[in-house]
Amino acid sequence: MAIIIFLIFVVIVIGLSLYLGNKTKTSSGYYAAGGQIHWGVNGIAFAGDYLSAASFLGICGMIATVGYDGFLYSIGYLAGWIVALFVVAEPLKRLGKYTFTDALDANYNSSGIKLTAAISTLVVSICYLIPQMVGAGVLVEPLLGIPHIWGVLMVGAIVITIVATAGMASTTYVQFLKGSLLIIFSTILVGAVVMRGLSTHPDQGGKVEFYQYASLSASKTGDTLTISESGWDVVEKVKVSADLEFVRLSHNGLDSWWSLSEKDGSLVIHETQFEVEKPDGKWINGAPASASNQLRLVGNLEKIMGDGNVETGKLSLFEFLAILTDKETLVRTWKSASFVDDGGQKVTVYYSKIVSGDKLMRPGQKFKVEGTFLERLDFLSLMLALFLGTAALPHILIRYYTVPSPASARKSTIVAIAAIGFFYILTLFMGFGAMVNGSINPADSNMAAPLLARTFGELLFAIISAIAFATVLGTVSGLIVAASGAVAHDLLDRYLKIKMDDHQKVRAGKISAFVIGGIAIILGILFKGMNVSFLVGLAFAVAASANLPAILMLLFWKKTTSKGIAASIVVGIVASLTLIALSPELYKLYGLNPANAPIPLNNPGIISIPLSFFTLIIVSLITQKEKATSKSL
C-alpha cells in the first residue's frame, strides 16, 4: 500500500516536471517561473517550501520526545514570517531579479557582493539540505524497507529530475501540491488523534498489545547491589553520569540492561531496551537484530489526571491538551545513553523516565530555561536565530521573484503565514499524540508523525509517509534551485561574466543542479541519525548571521556600502560556522566529550548576528568616502 501511494506520487511529480520542462526555455522561466505565478499558489508553495522535513518530521519528533520544547521551534519558525512580511517582502521583490544576490547588489553592481552573497546562498542552502536528505533516508527505511542510503539516493535522483527539467516552475507546483496535501492530511491525523482520545494502555485500536515495562526493587550493601526478587543476578554496573546508572542482570541465562534509580530512600531498577554491538552484528534486547526483532515503539501515559487505568474516549482539542497539562498526568518518556561494557562492546540503552504533564507542557525538558546562565543564553540564541532566520533563507527569498508584483509578494506571504501557522498548531497535537500512543522509535525521533499515522492503519501511514517524502522533495527542490541560481546566475554569469546566451544560462543552471544534488546526497548519508529540526535550527543561525544584517541595513540604513555588505556576509558565515563547529552538540557528533567544547553554546546566533551587524556598520562607515567618490563619478 505504502509503496503504491509513494510511486503514484513520484509519477505525478515527475510527469508534472517533464510537462513543465517542455515549456521552460528561458532563464526567467527557469529561475523565476517567468514571474507569473498567482499569489495564492505562491503562498501555498511558500508553505510547501518552508514546511520541510524539519517541520514535519523534526518538530513532531522533538515534541514527541521532549514535549513543549519542540513546539518552540514551531513558534520561532512562524514568527520569522513577520520579519519577511513587514520588512522584506515588497522591497526585495522590487530590487531583485532571480536571486537574493540580485537584490543585495541592485544598487551597487559590486563584485564583492556578488561573490559573497552567492557563497552565502550556497552555504545556507547546503546547511539546510543536510537535514532534508537525512529526513529522506529516515522515511524511506520503514516506508519501502530499504536502507537509509537508498532513500537519500532516491530523493537526490528525483529532485535533480524535478529541478533539471523545469527549474522554478516545476518546483513551485510540486511545493504547492505538497503544501496542500501536508496541511489536509495533518488535519485528518490530528482529528483521528483526538477522536481516539487518551489511554493509559494504548494498544493502537487493539492492533498492538500494550507492553508494560517491569520494575524490580533492589538493595545495596556497601558497593554490592542485590535484587529483591529471586533468580535475578547482578552481572555488571555502569555509572554513565552522577545521576545515571545502569545494571546488567542475568535471569534464566539471559542478560538484560536495567536503569537504576533511587526514590524515597529505596532502590528501584527499571526495564529498558538496549542494543549491543557484538562482533557478529547488532543485538537488540538480548537477541540478534532482524526484521522481527527491532526496538519496540514507545511512549504512553502512566496516569491520566492521577488515575492509572483510564480510557477517555473522544476528546475536544482543548480537552486533549488540558489533560496532558495536568500535573497528575504522568507520561513515560524515553532517553538514550551509550557506553562500553566490561566485554568492550558498545551498548546503547533506551531508558524511560516518568515526567508529569505540567513539566512536559512548558519549556525546560530540552532547553534549560531554569539552568545556568549559559544554558539560558543558548535558548535566547536559538529563539533569536529562528525569528531572524526565515527572512534570510535564500530558497524562501527567491519565491518573491515568481509573482508578478510587490503586492502579490505581500499577499502570498500572508497566505503562507495562514497555512504555516495552522500547520504549526497541528504539530503540537501530532507530537503529543505520538508521545502517548506508543509510536516513537526510541532510536530515531524523526519518524514520530508517520508512525503515529500507522497506529490508525496502513492507509493513513502510507499517505502520511508519501506526503512526508513529498515534503522532502519540495524543500530540496527549492534549495537546489536557489543554490544552482547562485552558481550559474550569480557566480558564472554575473561575477565571472562568462558570456552565455539565454539557452546556455538555463543549461548552466541545470548542470549546477546536478552537482549540488550530488553534494546533497553525500551529506545526507554522512549526517545520518541527527535530529533534523536541530540541524535546520543551525541553518537558520547561519542565514540570520550571514544574510539578514545585509538585507535590513541595505533597506533601512542609507550609509550602507557594498564593502560593508560583503564584509558582514563573510563575518556572518565564518562566525556562525566556526561557533557551530566548536559547539558541544557537534563535539558529540565527532565522538568527543561535549564538556570539552571550546564554545559552550549550541546555537551561535546571539554572537554571530550582532557581530555581522557590527561589521557592516564599521566597514560602511570606514568606506563612506569611496561611496561618495563613486556617486560623484
Added chain:
Amino acid sequence: MLHKPATPSGKDPAGPYKIRLGIRMFIFYTLFYASFVALNLLSPISMATIVIAGLNLATVFGFALIIVALIEALIYDWLCRRKEAYYQQIEKDSAKKGSA
C-alpha cells in the same frame, strides 16, 4: 550596468506608508515575541500557570504568537490595499482631469 528586476514594478506612491506601517507592526510583534522569550527565561515556572480551559500560559502564549501573526498580517494587508486604492483613485482622477 545594474541588474533590473524580472518583472519591473511601477512607481509605488504608497511605498513610504507601507514601510512605516510595516516597521511599526514589526516592532509590535517583536515586543510580543520578546516578552514570550523573556518570560521563559526570567520566570519559567509562570509558564505552567493554568490560564484558560485547563491550558497553561506556555500553550496559550504559543498559540497567541501564531494567531496574532496572522491577524497582524491581515490588518497590514487591509491597510496597504486601502492606501494603494487611495493613490490609484488619485491617479485616475488626475488622469481624467488631464484628458478633460
